[in-house]
Amino acid sequence: MAPELEQYDRTISEYNRHRSGTTSENDWCAHILDYYRIALGYDMEGYLNKQGFKLPFSDKK
Secondary structure, three states: OOHHHHHHHHHHHHHHHHOOOOOOOOOHHHHHHHHHHHHHOOOHHHHHHHOOOOOOOOOOO
16 A cells, blocks of 8 residues: 555544544545445446446446
């Protein structure tokens, strides 16, 4: 990971631990990766292909 991204991760993680309202112990990178993991489970590309939308970057027929 780039040093700048590592620093950003530390800064946001520290903020999340001390912010007012709901706090969090998770690190920023893990949090963002979880969003992607959840989204991948929906198979949006497959759904759109089944609906007849042939995506230009898809090799599925």
